[in-house]
Structures are given as C-alpha cells and as structure tokens.
Amino acid sequence: MRRPRLRTLGIVCVCLVLLAAGAVTGVRWVRDKGSVTLLANWSGGEKKQFDKVIEEFEQEQGIEVDYQGSSALSQVLAAGIASGSPPDVAVVPGPGELMTYADEGRLHRLDALFEVGRYDTFWAPEVEPRGSRKGRYWLPVKTGLKSMVWYSEMKAEQVAKSAHSPDSWCLAMESGATSGWPGTDWVEDILLQQTDAKTYGAWANGTLAWTHDHVRKAWSTWGELVGVGEPKRIDQALEDSFEKACTRRLEHLGSFRASHWMKKTDGEYVHSAAVIPEAAPLKRWEVSGDLAVMLNGTKEAKQLIRYLADPGTQLPAYTVNADAPVPGDSRTTRREIASTLRGLDGTLCWDASDAMPRVVRDAFHQAVLRYLISPETLDAELEALDRLRVANQGTTQLPVCG
Template sequence: MSRPGPRTLGILCVCLVLLGAGLWAGVRWARDWEGSVTLLANWSGAEREQFEEHVIEPFEEKYRIDVVYQGSSALSQVLAADMAAGNPPDVAVLPGPGELLAYAVGGRLHPLDGLFDAGDYDRFWAPRVTVPEAGGAHTYWLPVKTGLKSMVWYAGPAPTAETAGPPARWCLGMESGATSGWPGTDWVEDILLQQAGPRVYADWANGRLPWTDDAVRKAWTTWADLVGAGDASRVEQVLTTAFDADCAAGRLEHQGSFRAGHWRQKGGDYVHFSEVVPGAGTDAGAWEVSGDLAAMLNPTPQAKKLIGYLADPDTALPEYTANRSAAADTEQDAVEREIGTLLREPGRTRCWDASDAMPRTTRDAFHQAVLRYFADPTDLDARLKELDSLRTPQNLPVCGKG
C-alpha cells in the first residue's frame, strides 16, 4: 500500500481544520446565541452599511441575537405581501406613521409600552395612539432616525420670496424608483403648511379637509408657478432626474436635511421655506419633518430586545435622533447641530410629512398625481377629485410641539 503524498496529507489537514472549525462554530452558536430577529427596512448601500456597522453589529455582540436584515426600496409592497402570506418580519421600519396607524388599527402591531423610557421622546415622535379593541392608548412606533424638511438650500445671498427667481433656478428631480414623485408632494405639502398653517394642514393630512378645498388648490397652483409645471423644456428633465442629483451652487433646492453634506461642499446654507414661498400666512414657520419608525409585528423576546436597543440613548443611530437623552454628536458641523436642535427642541411646531401620515393608498396616489400634474397642469380638477375619492378620515397627531 502506498503512502499518501504530501499534497494529499495537506488537503486532509485542511479538511480536518475546516471540519473542526465548523463543529466549533456550531457548538458556539448553540451555546452562546439567543435566537434571531428579522428586520425589514428600506436602507441600502452606504446607509445600510452604516446601520449594520453602528447598530446591528453592536446589538448582536451585546445580546448574542442574530439580526436577519431585509432591505427593500419597495418597502410597503414587501411588507404587505409578507403580511398576506402570514410571515411578517418581527420588526419593520417604515417612513412615517400613516401606514403604521393602519396596521395598528388592524391589530397587526404590538404595543411598545414598557420597552423604553417614553420620557426620552416628546409625544409627537412616539405618541400614544388609541385604536379599537386595544384597551386604551398605546405607543406603537419608535423613531429610529429623523429628518428636517421645510428647508431651502442655497449658496450665496439668502433667497427671499422676491429674489427666488424663475423656475429654472430651482433644482428639482422627482425620480426615486418605486416612490417617484415624493419630492413633488413635499413641495405641495410645505406650501400648504406655510400658507394655511398647521391646523388646516393637519386636517388635510388626516382626511378631514377635502382635496378640492381652496387652500389645497392654492398650494398646487403655487407649486406649479414656482417650478414651471408644464414647461416643455423642463418636464422630461425633472421627471427623469434623481431626487439627490447634483445641484449647482447658483441654484436653489427645496429638500430635506439629508442634503446637508451636499451643500456643505458648496459652502451653502438654508433658510426656512416660509421666507421664500409666496403667500405665507400668519401661522407660517412650522417645520415639516420626516422619520423612519420602528414597529413590532411579532412580540418575541428578541424583537423586544431590539426595540429597547434602538431606543437606548447610547445607541449610535444614523443621522438625527429624536432621543432627547442622546449625547451630542461631536462630528457634526454647526448646520447639522442646528438641524438636530430643531428636531428635538421643545416649543417648536413640527408637522409630519403629510403624505407619510396618510394611508398607503392615498400616499401612493398623491405621488402619481404630482407627476401627472407637473407634466400637465391643466388637469388639476381631475387630479384633486381622484385624490378626494380616496380620502379616509383618521385621527393621527400630525402636528405638535415638543
């Protein structure tokens, strides 16, 4: 019988090492890990990498719970399909409270009461919501990250309503994959908020004010005039330009706080939208805001641990946190620190992005309506009547002061 050669022995040794490592890993998993939790969110690319590095990995290391992350740009559709199949994620992170309210009313969300210190958040960000057959008011969602809107970015002299200039001066891109159109809804919402005030805005977002109301109609036509809706030289460009495309220093951009880095490179700053929008009313000055909200669909011990960890002031959440007990981010510049203050400071009137506060069907129709209206502003009556046919009154705290 011939002896195995050195190469064969080498391969055998490698196999034995790998086998031993596999057995060790299996024993280690069985001994140390405490199950898993599924998490659905819409973060991808660098945003997902940041979340995994600064949030998921430290959570897994601390609690020995495996986080199975699923990211999707078609978040609402994926969640609805998972729900219909009877296999929802344990925790889902959705943009805004409108869709979550519908799931809470439908009995699909589990209260977060007692899983975190509610005193770390004002009630605007983590409200107690009363739903039928739930036995009183409960907290159903928690802000993971927040964003400031009602901002006009610029570089150079600060713009005013008189100096904002022609439509061509405004950067506007409405392409955003499955959610294309939302930059246009941001415009219409913010104009209504500054012209008509928070009370009218909240009634409209909650489905208690018709889309055909004069104040809503005025917001649409003001937007059309500002950005040049129907202008053949702009329509195709705007509809096919990504929402986060480069905006030259000499132009203006109505966009949220996530653009701070882009405008920092140009030496830019921002003014409140009320200083630019025509016809701003006496109640102008409220801030439109956005947020990614975590909710629990399966109340497993692992899901409860994750919710508590996301609410921990020491957790390094992405961008701007609404947790008032969180330490200041020393790496932020002056503009970013100011944005964080505006998102958390007591006494500021903040209103949810209205489309994010609306039921999913209405929100999606709103996205489509602004795309069609920008291409053809002569059909406003038809667009508003279509949207009004979807109006469903609800009771959501859309605006509030911390």
C-alpha cells in the first residue's frame, strides 16, 4: 500500500486544525449569547445566594451578567440614567423611586415577561405612568416583613412592659449612604399602627402633611420609646451598624434579622402593635421589597427578567411568587414570615419611605438622625420635610396598602 505523501499529510493536518478551530468557535457562538448589566445591592448570605442564581443563569442561558453592586444604589442609578448609560436591569428597594422613573418614560413594561397571576397585585401592581402605557413595570425578587419586634429572655406577655424602658432596645442607625433608615422604619410603623391604612397611604403618597398631628405624634412616640436626646446612648446609636449583633432584650428590625435572633434559644418576635402605645387592634404589616426593573429592553435583559420570575429559581428568601415553595425548615418562624408576606395574616403596606420620591426619602433619613440628637428641633424638621413634599408632588400615586 502506498504511503500518503508528506504534502498530503500536511494538508490533512491543516484541515483538521481548521475544523477543530471551527468547532470551538461554533461552541463559543452557541454559548455566548451576549451580556446584560445588572445593578443591585446585596450583602451577606443573600449576596452568596444571589451570586449562585446569577451563575446558574449564565450557565443555562449562555449570557454573561455584568453585576454592579453598590451600597449607594440610588445615586449610582440616577447617575447612570443622567449620563445616558443606565444598567439594563436594576433591583431597587421599593416602588417610589421607580414610579418617578416610570413617569419619565425610563422603564419598560414587563407584562409579557412573567405570569402576572403568580403575584398578588400588591407586589406587582398595574400602574399607569404619565405619558406611558398602563402595565406592570417591576417584578418583586425578594421581600421582607417589618412591623416586627424581636425579643429574648422573657415571655411574650412581658415584651410590652419591657418596651417602655429605652435601655431594653437595641438602636443602631449606621448604614453608609442610607444611614438613618432603621429610624424611618420606626416612625412609619408607629404611624401605621396608631392610625389606619388610608392615613398611612396618604402620607406615603404625599397628600398628608408632615406637620399633621398624627405624623408628629408618631415621631414623639418613637422618641419616648428609645430615649432620644440622651447623649451617651444616642452617640452609640449613630456609630453602630444596623448589622451589629443585638445584645439587649428588644429590637425593632425586619425579617432579615431572623437568623440572628433564632440563634438564641428563646429568640422570637411579636407584632409591633404589642409595644406601640395607642396602636389599633387590626393587624397591619409594613413590608419591603427589592424590585427588578428593565431600563434597556434588550433580549438579554428580557431573558434575565424571565429567569428571575421563574418559580424554580432559588432566589433569596422571601419570595412572593405563588408557585414557589414556602420555606420548609424545622423552625416555624420562617414559614410564618413567608405566609404573612403572601397576605395570609393581615394588611400589607409598603415601607412608606420606599414609596416616597428619592429626595424626600433621603431627607427623611437625615431628619431622624438629627432628631435623635436634638428632639427639640422636631417642628423644624417636620416643616422642612413638608416643604420637600409640596415641591415633589406630581408623581403618579401608588397603591401603598394591599
């Protein structure tokens, strides 16, 4: 048998190399379907869980995710929009800031990207921004329960009595660019429990004055509970991070603190109405939510929204997708929280500051810090906030309570 000539072997080798290169190129072409930029702010265990979600999306879809994390999320998003280079998808806490962008025509409708019936209309409402089509402009990817008072070292019936001693409370305000929000949570929750959903919604939407007696009373009640104006205590509160472990008997923070308090043998929570003076008997819960929006309607961005809405995607707790399973751990606390967030135990109302325009919300954060130091300036703080309210009226009103 004749041996192939060297020239023939060389041609065959070159062809095989080209074919191999073509195969590799073909595989890359199949797997590399573009990229999507994502702006969000996750930390701790939730960040690890969300990283896993993104990794699985990249592997399944072949789409690279350029994740941009920032604790100054609102400022980064505003700067991106102003410069004409916003992220494709952003995950923003609360609907207030988003409603402003929807009114400006910055957001794309999501109606065709997820099954609307999977979400209660409270979480994914149909809104009609000025000059835009009526529709659903955000998708809840993570939710949190508030109106919670965590406690240990006592029985539930002893919590109310202990609450009247400021020394019983953990109080920490530091949170980087959003320092002060634990205080706004307090004021909001007290107003919600002392009045009703209609009054609370009017205040959040900017139609009830900050100088109204109900609002002023909420601030004063908070001040009495936590001991505003006490230099040593307040100085420490301004320095301490909200993530710091609580070493006292009571803490007014949301469901994200469950892991911390469940480490204690008797750690549990009661509804905040149990400790708020003159609280109404009906159960109303303040809630928060991280909402995904699409600022650039690319096919990659649409695919990411679809993936986040898939009930099989293991998002950080707690999801309100009706087709996603409720947490099934051995402790009932997480199941109770998840059920409440799905509207099974009272009325849900958005965190009021998250429903306000960004400039009002940011001023609210700063006002609570100043009030802690100098409670005698309360009237001046409320008057300044009310001027901001009037100056920023005009945004489409939100359904604040479900």
